[in-house]
Amino acid sequence: MDFQSTNGYSEEQLADLARLVDGTLPADRRAELEVHLAESPEAASIVARQEAALDALRGTADTAAPARLRARVERRGAAPVARRRVPAILSGGLAAAAAAAFALFFLALPGAGGLSTTGAAALADKPWTQPAPGAVAGTPQLLSAKVDGVPFPNYAAKFSWKPVGAREDAPSGRRARTVYYESGGRTVAYTIVSGGALNPPSGSRSVRQDGVEFRTFAKDGRTVVTWQRRGHTCVLSATGVPASDLLTLADWRGKGAIPF
Amino acid sequence: MIQVSAKTTRKLDPEELGDHLDRLFRAAWALCGSREDAEDLVQETYERVLRRPRFMRREDDLGYLYRTLHNTYFNARRTASRRPRVAAQLDDVQAASSRTDLQPERAAETSLVFEAVAALPQPMREALVAVDVLGLSYAEAGRALGVHENTIPSRLARARLKVAEALQG
Numbered sequence: 001m002d003f004q005s006t007n008g009y010s011e012e013q014l015a016d017l018a019r020l021v022d023g024t025l026p027a028d029r030r031a032e033l034e035v036h037l038a039e040s041p042e043a044a045s046i047v048a049r050q051e052a053a054l055d056a057l058r059g060t061a062d063t064a065a066p067a068r069l070r071a072r073v074e075r076r077g078a079a080p081v082a083r084r085r086v087p088a089i090l091s092g093g094l095a096a097a098a099a100a101a102f103a104l105f106f107l108a109l110p111g112a113g114g115l116s117t118t119g120a121a122a123l124a125d126k127p128w129t130q131p132a133p134g135a136v137a138g139t140p141q142l143l144s145a146k147v148d149g150v151p152f153p154n155y156a157a158k159f160s161w162k163p164v165g166a167r168e169d170a171p172s173g174r175r176a177r178t179v180y181y182e183s184g185g186r187t188v189a190y191t192i193v194s195g196g197a198l199n200p201p202s203g204s205r206s207v208r209q210d211g212v213e214f215r216t217f218a219k220d221g222r223t224v225v226t227w228q229r230r231g232h233t234c235v236l237s238a239t240g241v242p243a244s245d246l247l248t249l250a251d252w253r254g255k256g257a258i259p260f
Numbered sequence: 261m262i263q264v265s266a267k268t269t270r271k272l273d274p275e276e277l278g279d280h281l282d283r284l285f286r287a288a289w290a291l292c293g294s295r296e297d298a299e300d301l302v303q304e305t306y307e308r309v310l311r312r313p314r315f316m317r318r319e320d321d322l323g324y325l326y327r328t329l330h331n332t333y334f335n336a337r338r339t340a341s342r343r344p345r346v347a348a349q350l351d352d353v354q355a356a357s358s359r360t361d362l363q364p365e366r367a368a369e370t371s372l373v374f375e376a377v378a379a380l381p382q383p384m385r386e387a388l389v390a391v392d393v394l395g396l397s398y399a400e401a402g403r404a405l406g407v408h409e410n411t412i413p414s415r416l417a418r419a420r421l422k423v424a425e426a427l428q429g
Contacts, residue, residue, distance in 0.1 A: 015413035018420070019313070024398070046421065056427055057377075057392045060370045065285035069299045073281060073306045131374035140397060157397040255320070 007047070017043065021050040023156030024162055027134025027144060038187050042129025058160055058184035115172040117198045117226045118219050120235045124189030125220075128180050141254030145179055147192040150232045152179045153258050155249060161188055188238040188249065198233040209251050212260060216243050225250045229260050272314035272321065277306065280322050283394055284329060286374075290389045291333050293369070305329040323404040326394055330386055330405065371427025376426035377419075384419035387412050392420070 009017075019025035020033055037044045065073075133145035135154045143152040145166055155161035161181035169176045175194040180187055193214045200215035204226075207214045224237040225246045236250050252258065284305065288298035300378055305328050377393070378387060390401035391412065402409030 011414040014417040015410070018413040018417035021417075021420070046417070049424040050417060050420040053427070054392060055426040056369075056373045056423065057388075060286060060290075060373050062391070063282070063286050063289070065281045065302065066299060069285065069302060070278075070281060072303050074278065075284050140399075157391070158395050160392070160395055 004227070009043075010120045014046075017046050018050065021047055021054060021167060022160070023132075023136055023154070030134055036084050054160075055184065061160075061184065072217075115174060115193070115198060117200050117215075117224070117233060117235055119171055120176060120191050120193050120198060120233060121219055121222065121224045121226070121237050123167070123169055123171070123176060123178050123191050124180075124222065124235075124237045126166045126167060126169075126178075128178070129168040132163035132165050133179060139257050143179060145177060145234060146170040147177050148194050148231050150192055150259065152177075152190060152192065153249075153252060153254060155181055155188075155252070158252065159183070159249060160253070161249070186238060186240050188236060188241060188246070191235040192229070193233045193235070195232075197228055197231060198226075207247060209247070210253075212245060212251065214250055216247070269315045270291065272309070272324065273315055274310055277309065277325070280325055283322065284325055287326060287389050287394050288329055288333070289370075290374045290377040290393045291330070291385065293375045301329060301333055303382065305332050308332060320400065322394060323396055323400045326390060326396065327404040327406075334382070372427065373423070376423045379426065380419050380422055384415050387415040388419035388423070391416055 014223050015034055016025060016029060020030060025033065037047060061181065133143040133152065134157070136142040136144055136151070140157060141154055142155060144150045144162055148219045152163075154163065156163065161183045162185075163179055164182045165180045167178050167180075169178070169192075176191055178189050178191040180189050182188075193198060201217050204215040204217035212227055214225050216223070216225050218224065219237075222237045223241060223243050223246055224235060226235045227250060228234070234250070236246050238246060253260065281302070285298055285302050288301040288305075289295055292298055292301060305325065309325065309328055314324070377388060379390065386405055387401060390396045390404055391398065396404065398409040398412040401412050405412075
């Protein structure tokens with residue numbers, strides 16, 4: 001290691017720089033550290049090099065266990081790998097998905113002044129206008145952003161999806177907040193909409209996990225998962241992220257820290 | 261008599277373990293730097309875990325699997341280091357992989373990254389694998405490795421810097 005470049009940095013300072021890179025640094029310390037980074041090329045270099053390593057590591061995330069190992073493990077007694085069932089609409093060919101997305105979009109067009117889940121999912125395509133919310137002190141599974149007391153999860157440490165920005169909208173008079181997360185050059189958008197539950201598109205498929213019904217569908221090339229948390233509609237969507245990964249994120253309870 | 265409290269412990273469910281196979285395989289590859297050795301290591305880990313019922317306290321399945329994987333790997337290395345060294349015979353040398361289901365460029369990149377991780381000193385390596393490869397939180401990583409969670413992030417910073425340096429060549 002280039003020890004020269006970290007000379008003069010205490011263990012605590014290095015720890016803060018690591019937390020900054022993976023998004024687990026509390027907001028107040030983050031702001032303080034970002035001021036320091038602007039003044040210190042050495043500290044900025046430590047952050048940049050950590051980010052480069054993290055990007056390289058994230059690039060390995062689609063490496064799967066060889067089939068022969070999977071078979072040996074299953075023979076030994078572990079249940080067949082219980083991959084979440086991905087609705088056919090999402091695992092089929094691109095053309096079929098695009099056609100279905102087109103059909104679903106029109107099936108789910110909101111009525112007079114109403115908001116649909118597809119309308120909420122469309123917020124994901126908009127740019128973020130606010131800085132990323134920080135983690136809640138003492139509860140790293142949560143971000144400080146919330147809608148009517150329903151908080152956003154912090155996927156940084158567990159899944160390497162770092163919060164990078166946020167925005168607020170008022171579609172059809174409702175309050176909607178979206179937090180954007182990035183990992184390996186891909187972006188996931190998580191929207192929470194206030195008010196009564198929004199109906200999912202009629203063609204969406206249902207996946208039930210731990211008592212929660214998740215509805216999945218495709219829209220304009222995006223894979224979308226929608227479900228309810230405390231009566232609020234949540235919409236998680238991304239391009240180029242498998243539906244099974246989105247379901248894993250959507251269903252994450254953070255050991256009970258994330259209220260459903 | 262050992263009493264197991266249902267309130268604080270839960271039985272490890274073999275039905276759930278298959279879900280972690282891919283992540284555990286990547287962790288094993290990063291720990292030992294060899295795809296082939298990683299396969300053996302993961303198989304050995306699952307065999308140990310499934311040998312008898314397991315009861316968990318405060319730990320999730322992935323953290324427990326990683327702890328077992330980690331202990332299996334480093335115990336085997338310690339044992340091997342105590343054995344007399346024998347020069348390798350020609351038959352012992354593994355042929356290059358004949359697998360055709362890998363994208364060569366992608367596999368080469370993955371291999372380079374994991375070789376860089378495997379070259380790290382043990383404390384840095386095990387922290388980086390726990391957090392950046394497996395996706396454990398600092399607290400989960402600390403529990404899996406038997407260290408305080410506050411020691412994890414600085415080790416992680418040093419490990420990432422060293423990996424970045426290795427990958428830059």
